[in-house]
Amino acid sequence: xxxxxxxxxxxxxxxxxxxxxxxxxxxxxxxxxxxxxxxxxxxxxxxxxxxxxxxxxxxxxxxxxxxxxxxxxxxxxxxxxxxxxxxxxxxxxxxxxxxxxxxxxxxxxxxxxxxxxxxxxxxxxxxxxxxxxxxxxxxxxxxxxxxxxxxxxxxxxxxxxxxxxxxxxxxxxxxxxxxxxxxxxxxxxxxxxxxxxxxxxxx
Amino acid sequence: xxxxxxxxxxxxxxxxxxxxxxxxxxxxxxxxxxxxxxxxxxxxxxxxxxxxxxxxxxxxxxxxxxxxxxxxxxxxxxxxxxxxxxxxxxxxxxxxxxxxxxxxxxxxxxxxxxxxxxxxxxxxxxxxxxxxxxxxxxxxxxxxxxxxxxxxxxxxx
Numbered sequence: 001x002x003x004x005x006x007x008x009x010x011x012x013x014x015x016x017x018x019x020x021x022x023x024x025x026x027x028x029x030x031x032x033x034x035x036x037x038x039x040x041x042x043x044x045x046x047x048x049x050x051x052x053x054x055x056x057x058x059x060x061x062x063x064x065x066x067x068x069x070x071x072x073x074x075x076x077x078x079x080x081x082x083x084x085x086x087x088x089x090x091x092x093x094x095x096x097x098x099x100x101x102x103x104x105x106x107x108x109x110x111x112x113x114x115x116x117x118x119x120x121x122x123x124x125x126x127x128x129x130x131x132x133x134x135x136x137x138x139x140x141x142x143x144x145x146x147x148x149x150x151x152x153x154x155x156x157x158x159x160x161x162x163x164x165x166x167x168x169x170x171x172x173x174x175x176x177x178x179x180x181x182x183x184x185x186x187x188x189x190x191x192x193x194x195x196x197x198x199x200x201x202x203x
Numbered sequence: 204x205x206x207x208x209x210x211x212x213x214x215x216x217x218x219x220x221x222x223x224x225x226x227x228x229x230x231x232x233x234x235x236x237x238x239x240x241x242x243x244x245x246x247x248x249x250x251x252x253x254x255x256x257x258x259x260x261x262x263x264x265x266x267x268x269x270x271x272x273x274x275x276x277x278x279x280x281x282x283x284x285x286x287x288x289x290x291x292x293x294x295x296x297x298x299x300x301x302x303x304x305x306x307x308x309x310x311x312x313x314x315x316x317x318x319x320x321x322x323x324x325x326x327x328x329x330x331x332x333x334x335x336x337x338x339x340x341x342x343x344x345x346x347x348x349x350x351x352x353x354x355x356x357x358x359x360x
Contacts (some may be wrong), residue, residue: 001300003350005321011218011300012225020238022216026246032236034274050287097244097268099251099261103317106268110223188274197229198314199336 034188035095035113042090042117049083065142065149071135078128085120089113104199111192121181125174133169137162147195209249212258213242219259219324223266226309226316233275241269260326264334267317307356311349318342319349 023029056072056079093113098106141158142149152158204212220241228234236319245265308316314335321331328339329344335342 001304003304003353003357004323006298006300006304007320008325010222010298012221012305014221014234014238016235017217017221017224017238020242021210021217023242029243029246031238031243032274033269033272035272085226096247097272099248099265100267101268102334102336103264103267103271107271110272115358177318192271195314197310 031095033095033097034185035093035110037184038113038117039093039095042086042093044082046086046090047077049086053079053083057138061091063139064145065139067149067153068135068139068142071138074131075128075135078124078131081199082120082128085123089116089120104196107192107196107199111189113198114189114192118181121177122174125170125177128159129170129173130166133166134162137165204249204252204254206249209246209252213245213262216259216262219262220266223263223270225305225318226320227270227275227282227313229275236273237270238276240273241266244269259324260330260334263321263324263326267334269316271313302358303360304353307353308359310356311352315345315349318345319353 053076056076060069060072094109098109101109138149138153141152145152153162220238224234224237224241228237245262252258257262308319311319317335318331321334322328322342326334328342331337331342
């Protein structure tokens with residue numbers, strides 16, 4: 001079989017493709033590229049960060065506990081930083097498929113976008129969760145017990161529980177976030193990486 | 204290029220979209236998603252087409268970059284001497300040889316499918332290398348191996 005000839009002579013038709021060409025307005029079509037989903041996630045993240053920061057500021061005015069001020073103030077700063085970083089990433093991601101990049105470059109662009117997003121989530125996990133857990137614990141404890149914060153934290157048992165809360169909650173949130181990331185994009189990222197490696201290796 | 208010219212070019216080269224999608228789509232849903240994404244991306248980026256390259260090369264690049272970037276259902280057809288190839292839905296206007304060739308190519312790893320299809324459509328090793336991001340020498344070495352593999356596969360299909 002002369003495969004060049006057979007391939008070039010082959011043609012086919014498909015109703016699904018023909019229907020696609022009959023569209024009157026292509027702008028109605030929805031993109032299903034994973035980077036589009038990522039961009040939508042970034043927007044959701046930014047909105048949440050702003051809303052949560054507003055809530056923190058409201059709590060700061062309501063609760064007169066300096067440890068909670070420090071905790072929520074720090075969290076607010078981190079939230080603002082994460083929202084800023086997310087916005088930067090959002091603006092840098094071009095969801096249109098490049099017609100100048102090689103396949104390897106295009107796959108690398110996609111892969112890097114996801115990796116940068118995950119680094120933002122990692123920072124969130126490592127810096128925000130411990131402070132959030134400590135602040136939440138102190139605020140809840142003080143409001144629940146009705147004691148001043150110094151009296152509430154004076155009990156060594158409470159300090160132990162606070163430590164345990166941070167030790168349990170932080171990894172739980174971190175690994176939970178990682179699991180969700182892997183669940184949503186893990187297979188896709190592994191495939192992108194495998195193809196990049198395949199194109200990079202000297203066959 | 205006006206939108207009208209673009210659409211006419213796209214329709215004229217629809218066989219590239221058809222052939223590539225049928226080399227990679229594993230389900231009907233995949234196929235429809237790929238058609239939609241390719242047409243949408245072509246529509247969004249055609250204004251950047253300056254005519255430096257042939258329209259077919261431009262479309263090839265767009266199709267491959269889209270196909271490899273989108274999330275697809277993974278279902279690789281493993282080749283064995285007695286492999287069943289019913290999974291391939293390609294119909295080439297009653298051309299048995301073309302159908303056999305498609306079935307054989309679909310058993311190759313995904314990057315190799317891109318490489319052989321570009322080669323069979325007349326792109327030289329330099330162009331294939333540029334489109335995939337590998338050197339022309341590697342394209343040559345790989346093509347030699349793929350053709351040998353295809354010859355064996357075609358004897359068994």
